[in-house]
Amino acid sequence: MNVILLGEADAQLPLRIAAKLEAHRHRAIVASPDAHLERETREADAVVDCWVTDAAAKLAALGRYERWLRRDAAYLTCCHAASATRMAAGAGKAPGRVVGFALPAPIDDRKLVECALPLQATGAAKPAAEALWRAIGLEAVWVDDSVGLIMPRILAGLANEAFFALGEGLASARDIDRAMQLGTRYPRGPLAWAEVMGLDQVLACLDALATEHGEDRYRAAPLLRRRVAAGRTGRLDALHPDEVETA
Amino acid sequence: MADASPSPAGETRSNEAPAAAETCIGVAGAGTMGAGIAQVLIWAGHPVRLYDIEQAYVARGRDQIASFLRRGAEKGRHSSEAVDSALARLTITTDLADMAGVDLVIEAAPERIDIKHELFRNLERVCGAETILATNTSTLSVALIASVLERPERACGLHFFNPAPLMPLVEIVRGPATAARVIETVTRLAQAWGKQPVLAEDAPGFIVNRVARPFYGEGLRLAGERVADYATIDRLARDAGFPMGPFELMDLIGIDVNFAAASAVFEGFFGDPRFRPHPIQRAMVESGRLGRKTGRGYYDYAAGDA
Numbered sequence: 001m002n003v004i005l006l007g008e009a010d011a012q013l014p015l016r017i018a019a020k021l022e023a024h025r026h027r028a029i030v031a032s033p034d035a036h037l038e039r040e041t042r043e044a045d046a047v048v049d050c051w052v053t054d055a056a057a058k059l060a061a062l063g064r065y066e067r068w069l070r071r072d073a074a075y076l077t078c079c080h081a082a083s084a085t086r087m088a089a090g091a092g093k094a095p096g097r098v099v100g101f102a103l104p105a106p107i108d109d110r111k112l113v114e115c116a117l118p119l120q121a122t123g124a125a126k127p128a129a130e131a132l133w134r135a136i137g138l139e140a141v142w143v144d145d146s147v148g149l150i151m152p153r154i155l156a157g158l159a160n161e162a163f164f165a166l167g168e169g170l171a172s173a174r175d176i177d178r179a180m181q182l183g184t185r186y187p188r189g190p191l192a193w194a195e196v197m198g199l200d201q202v203l204a205c206l207d208a209l210a211t212e213h214g215e216d217r218y219r220a221a222p223l224l225r226r227r228v229a230a231g232r233t234g235r236l237d238a239l240h241p242d243e244v245e246t247a
Numbered sequence: 248m249a250d251a252s253p254s255p256a257g258e259t260r261s262n263e264a265p266a267a268a269e270t271c272i273g274v275a276g277a278g279t280m281g282a283g284i285a286q287v288l289i290w291a292g293h294p295v296r297l298y299d300i301e302q303a304y305v306a307r308g309r310d311q312i313a314s315f316l317r318r319g320a321e322k323g324r325h326s327s328e329a330v331d332s333a334l335a336r337l338t339i340t341t342d343l344a345d346m347a348g349v350d351l352v353i354e355a356a357p358e359r360i361d362i363k364h365e366l367f368r369n370l371e372r373v374c375g376a377e378t379i380l381a382t383n384t385s386t387l388s389v390a391l392i393a394s395v396l397e398r399p400e401r402a403c404g405l406h407f408f409n410p411a412p413l414m415p416l417v418e419i420v421r422g423p424a425t426a427a428r429v430i431e432t433v434t435r436l437a438q439a440w441g442k443q444p445v446l447a448e449d450a451p452g453f454i455v456n457r458v459a460r461p462f463y464g465e466g467l468r469l470a471g472e473r474v475a476d477y478a479t480i481d482r483l484a485r486d487a488g489f490p491m492g493p494f495e496l497m498d499l500i501g502i503d504v505n506f507a508a509a510s511a512v513f514e515g516f517f518g519d520p521r522f523r524p525h526p527i528q529r530a531m532v533e534s535g536r537l538g539r540k541t542g543r544g545y546y547d548y549a550a551g552d553a
């Protein structure tokens with residue numbers, strides 16, 4: 001299988017998927033936004049757009065790569081901060097082969113991947129999408145198309161509430177994460193989890209939900225927005241260096 | 248409270264918790280939480296006075312503790328001698344005057360402000376000036392509960408999770424008047440009980456009952472918008488590492504209990520839409536589908552579903 005992966009320069013998702021594909025002896029190319037990959041795209045079985053934070057970049061990439069794709073190839077678009085339907089609306093030749101997916105970090109222990117067909121779908125790309133995920137050991141679970149699908153939306157909500165609480169001085173970052181792990185047995189604290197996902201990606205999900213639903217409910221915590229503005233999106237700058245003890 | 252003796256190694260332990268046997272603790276309310284908390288305390292070595300309004304209720308509380316600890320002994324988790332000596336530290340009473348002389352009272356009475364206010368007023372009358380008065384409330388503010396005290400600085404929240412003997416977390420809640428010494432003392436004590444205390448300010452839902460809301464709230468909205476059904480949402484949540492998905496967890500907690508918590512936080516934040524409960528929740532409660540305890544909730548348990 002030949003797969004082209006697109007995404008933010010510092011994004012983990014395309015790299016993780018590429019590593020898994022290569023481990024299963026498939027060919028994966030992680031492309032930079034300005035790469036010229038017409039020949040490779042014509043040979044590809046799928047293009048996987050992992051972009052989250054920049055809807056305009058997603059649409060531009062779609063417009064560029066989709067016209068080179070073979071008829072039976074799939075164009076997979078990450079739905080963490082966009083609906084597949086909106087992306088498919090930007091596909092000129094064949095909106096029907098756009099398939100949405102969600103796979104929030106960390107992905108290494110995942111067995112399932114959320115998949116969604118846009119309203120314009122013909123369903124023709126479903127087998128190609130399922131084959132791609134099966135190739136890296138993931139079972140496709142089909143849900144209805146929407147911004148953030150299932151887990152990105154739930155996790156962004158949890159992270160946002162934790163950032164509201166932190167910003168209001170309700171408790172320390174360490175105590176908020178510890179409380180959620182010990183009191184509800186979450187696998188990681190919502191603040192630490194947001195760092196693994198990237199604060200910029202969490203914020204993009206919330207902003208897209210706020211636009212889509214027009215609801216104050218998805219208003220991002222001011223502290224989350226300031227952290228992103230300051231470039232402290234996680235991964236490198238830990239909020240709280242202490243290891244969280246689990247019960 | 249008396250100072251602890253220095254340890255054999257010579258490092259002073261006088262700043263740490265006094266020997267548990269020397270710190271007497273009262274528990275007011277012998278229901279689910281009060282009995283569980285009293286069990287934690289006697290197991291940690293404290294003499295405990297467990298109070299409720301009727302003899303039958305305190306007796307039931309003691310029986311609940313005894314059977315829990317005896318089951319542990321049968322399973323070989325601890326000796327039956329340890330159970331006997333723990334139970335010997337438990338005194339049950341229906342006379343609030345027996346709370347005189349305790350160092351700390353943990354209130355676990357029903358979640359009604361009239362009951363809690365009367366209890367706190369009477370406790371202040373009965374107990375010494377230094378006695379710490381803690382509440383296990385989930386949804387009321389420490390500020391409100393302590394407002395009837397002459398010395399509100401002695402009050403704080405000590406929020407255990409159900410079942411108290413098994414859940415490691417205790418949220419220590421600092422009310423606007425709570426003295427620093429009160430927070431220090433209950434933090435040290437909670438650690439000595441083997442709990443993991445966290446410190447929270449006095450805001451609706453404290454940490455867990457507030458920050459957890461989107462887990463249920465977004466799950467309900469996703470189901471309501473028909474993005475996926477309950478079982479699919481639960482399956483995806485488990486795959487992401489949660490021990491249970493939102494719907495199976497609400498069925499376990501009780502949909503009515505979860506709805507009440509959601510409504511309390513929503514009201515506490517004056518209707519902030521982040522906390523708005525979902526009509527599905529109310530429909531479930533109105534139709535008597537409360538989860539596992541009624542055999543039917545988001546899943547049907549009678550039919551062997553889920």
Ligand SMILES: NC(=O)c1ccc[n+]([C@@H]2O[C@H](COP(=O)([O-])OP(=O)(O)OC[C@H]3O[C@@H](n4cnc5c(N)ncnc54)[C@H](O)[C@@H]3O)[C@@H](O)[C@H]2O)c1
Pocket residue numbers: 275276277278279280281298299300301304354355356357358359362366383384385386406407408409
């Ligand atoms: N059940 C939970 O999961 C849970 C978890 C955390 C905190 N809480 C809080 O703990 C408190 C108790 O909850 P519960 O679930 O144990 O309730 P419960 O109904 O099981 O127990 C309450 C007990 O208080 C007794 N009581 C009634 N009036 C009293 C009075 N005037 N003085 C002393 N005792 C009186 C009742 O007889 C009963 O035994 C509430 O504030 C609740 O919000 C409950």
